[in-house]
Amino acid sequence: MWKLSAILLAATATLSAQSPRYQVGRPPTPEEIRELGSAIAPDGTGLPAGSGTVAAGREVFAAQCARCHGPTGEGDVGARLVGGQGTLATPRPLKTVGSFWPYATTLWDYINRAMPFDRPGLLQPPEVYAAVAYVLNLNGIIESDRVMDATSLPKVKMPNREGFVADPRPDIPKERRPR
Amino acid sequence: MKQRRPSRRQLLQIGAAVGGSLLAGQKASAVETDPRKLGDPLGPYSERSPFEKAVRWRRESKTPETGSSFTPLHDSVGSVTPSALHYERHHSGIPTIDPERHRLIVHGLVDRPLSLSMADIRRLPSVTRILVLECGGNSAGEWGSTTGADVQRSYGLVSGSEWTGVPLSLLLAEAGVQPHASWVIAEGADACRMMRSIPLAKALENSLLAYGQNGEAMRPSQGYPLRLINPGWEGNTNVKWLHSLKLTDQPYMARDETSKYSDLMPDGKARIFTYAMEAKSVITFPSGGQTLRVHGLYELTGLAWSGRGRIERVEVTIDGGRTWVQAALQEPRLPIALTRFRLPWRFDGHAALIASRAVDETEYVQPTREALIAARGTNSIYHYNGIKVWSVRADGTVTHVEA
Numbered sequence: 001m002w003k004l005s006a007i008l009l010a011a012t013a014t015l016s017a018q019s020p021r022y023q024v025g026r027p028p029t030p031e032e033i034r035e036l037g038s039a040i041a042p043d044g045t046g047l048p049a050g051s052g053t054v055a056a057g058r059e060v061f062a063a064q065c066a067r068c069h070g071p072t073g074e075g076d077v078g079a080r081l082v083g084g085q086g087t088l089a090t091p092r093p094l095k096t097v098g099s100f101w102p103y104a105t106t107l108w109d110y111i112n113r114a115m116p117f118d119r120p121g122l123l124q125p126p127e128v129y130a131a132v133a134y135v136l137n138l139n140g141i142i143e144s145d146r147v148m149d150a151t152s153l154p155k156v157k158m159p160n161r162e163g164f165v166a167d168p169r170p171d172i173p174k175e176r177r178p179r
Numbered sequence: 180m181k182q183r184r185p186s187r188r189q190l191l192q193i194g195a196a197v198g199g200s201l202l203a204g205q206k207a208s209a210v211e212t213d214p215r216k217l218g219d220p221l222g223p224y225s226e227r228s229p230f231e232k233a234v235r236w237r238r239e240s241k242t243p244e245t246g247s248s249f250t251p252l253h254d255s256v257g258s259v260t261p262s263a264l265h266y267e268r269h270h271s272g273i274p275t276i277d278p279e280r281h282r283l284i285v286h287g288l289v290d291r292p293l294s295l296s297m298a299d300i301r302r303l304p305s306v307t308r309i310l311v312l313e314c315g316g317n318s319a320g321e322w323g324s325t326t327g328a329d330v331q332r333s334y335g336l337v338s339g340s341e342w343t344g345v346p347l348s349l350l351l352a353e354a355g356v357q358p359h360a361s362w363v364i365a366e367g368a369d370a371c372r373m374m375r376s377i378p379l380a381k382a383l384e385n386s387l388l389a390y391g392q393n394g395e396a397m398r399p400s401q402g403y404p405l406r407l408i409n410p411g412w413e414g415n416t417n418v419k420w421l422h423s424l425k426l427t428d429q430p431y432m433a434r435d436e437t438s439k440y441s442d443l444m445p446d447g448k449a450r451i452f453t454y455a456m457e458a459k460s461v462i463t464f465p466s467g468g469q470t471l472r473v474h475g476l477y478e479l480t481g482l483a484w485s486g487r488g489r490i491e492r493v494e495v496t497i498d499g500g501r502t503w504v505q506a507a508l509q510e511p512r513l514p515i516a517l518t519r520f521r522l523p524w525r526f527d528g529h530a531a532l533i534a535s536r537a538v539d540e541t542e543y544v545q546p547t548r549e550a551l552i553a554a555r556g557t558n559s560i561y562h563y564n565g566i567k568v569w570s571v572r573a574d575g576t577v578t579h580v581e582a
Contacts, residue, residue, distance in 0.1 A: 020291060020353045022303055028284040028294035036284050037423035039364045039374055042432045077241050089447030093558050095438065100449070103432045110434040114271065114371035117242070164441065164451040169562075172546040172554050 040109040044154030047108065050125035051149035054142070057134025060127045064116050073138050078117065082138045085159055098139030102164055104156035108132050108148075129153070235264060236331050244272035244370075247314065249335030252463045252482065258509060258517040259309070260338035262393050266414075267400050268314050268336065270435075271371035274420055278396075278404035283388070287364070287425035290355030297404050300388060303345040308387065308410065309516045311484040313337040313456045315413030315440050318563040321548060326567075328579050329467040334567065337459075337484070339517035342408050343391030348383045351426075360426040364433075365407050368420035375416045376430035377409065381454070385410050388421065411486030411515040412454040413561070415440050445556035456486035458545050459564035460493055460520070460537035471526045471575035479506075479524040482517050485539035489513070492538050493520040499532030499568065500547075506535065514540070526571065532580070534568040548582065 028036075040046040052060075062071070068078030075081065084094030093099075097107055112128045114120050123131065133148040142148075142156060209229040212218065233254035240246030250266045260266075278297045286292040314336035320327050327333020347363075356379070363382045367373040377386070387408040390396060397403050402419030409416045415435055430436070430452070442450040460483035465471055483490045489512045494503035506520035520535065536545040548565035568580045 020355070022353060024299040024302055024353060025293040025295040027292050028282075028286055032282065032284050032294055033286055033292075036282070036368075037286055037364075037366060037425050038372075039366060039423075039425060039431050039433070041427065041429055043429065045427075088443060088449075089445065091558075093443055093447075095443070097438075101434075101438055103437065106432050106434055106437055109374075109431070113374065114434070117271070117371075120271065120370050120372070163448055164437070165444075165448045167450050167453040167455075169450075169453065169455065169457065170541075170543055172550050174542075174544050 038112070040105050040112070042103040042105050042154065044105060044150055047105070047150035047153060048125045049150065050129055051147050052126050052128070052130025052133050053147050054130075054133045054137040054144050056126075057130035057132070057137070060123070060131045061134045064123065064127075065131060068117060073135060081135055085139075088160070088163065096139070097135055098141060098159065100160050100163070102158055102161050104132065104136060104141075104153055104158055107135060108153060233264065235266070236335065238332075245270055247316075247336055249331050250338045252330045252335050252337075252461070253466050253469065255463060255482070258339055258482065258519045259393065260340060260517075262340065262395070262398050262401070265312075265338040265340060265392075265398070265401060266314065266336045268316075268414060269369070269400070270373055271369050273400050274369050275399060276368060276404060276420060281368070281404050281422065283405060283422055283424065285350065285354045285424045285426075287427050288357040288360035289351075289426050290357060291353070293350075293354050295350075297390070300345055300350075300390065300405065303349060305343055305345055305391075306387065307341060307343045307391070308408075309339065309341045309513050310408065310410050311337060311339050311456075311486075311515055311517045312408075312414055312417060313459075313484070313486070315415055315453075315456070315561040318459075318565070318567075319560050321563050321565060321567070322552070322557045322559070324582050326548075326579050326582050327467070330461055330463050330567075333467075333579070334459075334461045336414070337482075337517075339482075339484075340392050341394065342387060342389040342397075344387040344389030344405075344408065347386040347388055347407070347424075350388060350424075351382060354426075356426055359428050362427045362430050364423070364425040364427055364431050365416075365418040365421060366423040366425075367402070367406075367418045368422040373415075373418060373435060374431065374433045375418055375436055376427075376433060376452075377407070377416060378452075379426070381409060381412070409454070411456060411488075413440065413456055416454060440561060442555070442559035442561050444559060450559075453562055456484075457562065457564050458485035458487065458490070458537045458539040458543050459483070460490075460535045460545055461567045462495070462533055462535050462569060465526075465533070465571055465577045466569050467577055467579045469577045471571065471577070474527050476523055476525050479522045479533065481506075481520055481535050483508075483520055483535070483537035484515070484517050485537065485541075485543070486515055487543065488515065488540040490518040490520075490537055491540050491542070493518075493535055494538070495520075495522050495533065495535050497524065497531045497533050500534065500566075503536070526575065528573050528575070530573045531571040532568055533571060534566050536566050 073081035084099030235248040317336035462481040
């Protein structure tokens with residue numbers, strides 16, 4: 001009960017302190033929001049205009065991705081991007097975009113923010129859509145004729161979408177006399 | 180054009196010049212000076228004694244801009260890590276950021292979106308906290324059959340610092356969080372724009388926008404000029420070079436909270452948003468790679484910490500876990516901070532299996548490796564906090580124990 005009271009007290013304190021006291025800063029410019037805070041939500045919020053096909057993605061991948069991830073995403077200096085479906089519950093799990101990643105939007109967000117490794121930010125939105133489409137196709141998740149855009153991408157159902165569970169810790173039984 | 184190759188004489192001259200400059204840079208490479216001669220003049224920023232050699236160990240990685248470097252815990256004393264020896268984990272290198280140009284934006288579900296300079300942030304009321312910071316993947320090698328040979332390589336992705344900054348709750352109040360906001364998306368200004376989703380409840384509870392570390396501006400490798408500090412949570416959530424906080428009604432399922440930093444269980448399901456670092460401890464002396472050269476009384480010592488609060492007690496065994504005795508704890512025991520423990524111990528040339536186990540204020544007991552593996556298997560990578568056993572041999576050498 002005391003915990004509940006404490007939470008309510010904290011919530012009240014938070015809400016009552018919502019008026020600005022210090023008047024610091026200024027509103028961010030649209031450029032600042034675009035440049036600094038471009039994260040993409042799993043429901044697609046934040047995805048820009050543009051689209052990309054699997055075919056276009058094959059070319060983007062060959063030009064920008066293959067030198068680290070291998071010609072068909074089999075991995076090299078960069079992570080392996082394909083395969084591994086059905087291995088997660090085995091002694092040697094192979095975690096790839098296809099076998100492990102729960103959301104296709106994460107792939108768009110990560111390529112856009114962090115790839116290519118040595119030149120992040122290089123790809124324009126249509127190229128990111130295309131690269132995403134190609135990697136999803138390599139994993140057998142979308143057909144070769146599909147087009148990825150802000151509407152279609154969030155609807156892609158990743159094979160491991162239901163593969164994540166909440167943190168149950170502490171999860172180890174207490175043992176006073178180990179060994 | 181034909182390249183002129185330097186002559187042997189030129190090479191010798193170059194060698195002498197390089198050698199000479201190295202000597203000058205290293206202050207006579209650890210040769211004691213005549214104590215009755217005048218010492219060095221006063222300088223603007225101190226170096227440590229040339230006799231001190233403790234350095235981070237860097238694990239080999241595919242690219243020099245990624246990877247981890249480990250704090251030399253075996254050389255540590257007290258409970259604060261020097262900033263220069265703080266562990267590091269990087270995903271795309273260390274950016275050099277001019278604080279005059281750095282900005283933090285607060286946007287999304289807020290009434291008053293903000294763009295702040297460092298000067299704006301420095302105007303706000305600050306707090307200082309001594310806190311432990313541990314990588315979610317610290318001791319990941321311990322899940323495997325070959326455990327770490329020394330304490331630096333097996334437990335060294337943990338460090339303790341004094342952090343100074345602005346409570347995030349204060350800045351969020353300035354921006355006016357809207358009622359349906361429940362998450363904060365934090366993004367950094369490194370090349371890969373590292374991003375994590377943080378529950379709003381944590382941000383309001385005790386997160387800091389830190390700019391100070393151990394009495395000065397934090398090091399570039401620690402996020403200069405501004406980083407998020409989430410007390411007790413895995414290092415990766417403490418986003419460095421922080422430049423954007425977006426209030427949202429959902430987590431953004433970043434690559435570094437789905438593909439990475441999620442914990443795969445034997446049934447193939449992965450635990451997600453496993454933020455807290457649970458209680459953990461390790462003996463730093465005697466530890467793997469060290470040697471007890473004489474028989475007699477020693478101070479056995481180590482570090483304990485918990486992401487959930489204070490260390491309540493640390494128990495030490497010298498007989499492989501049959502009996503445990505309480506170690507002395509250095510006061511003050513601060514919540515979510517490295518806590519030094521000590522125990523006088525006599526080494527008389529008898530082999531011993533030594534280990535420590537921490538208990539925190541929630542009465543959580545640091546588990547054995549066997550108990551962890553029984554619950555989680557060996558493929559979860561993150562959040563290993565098992566008891567570490569060192570083998571002291573009769574000849575005084577100390578090694579790890581093969582699993």
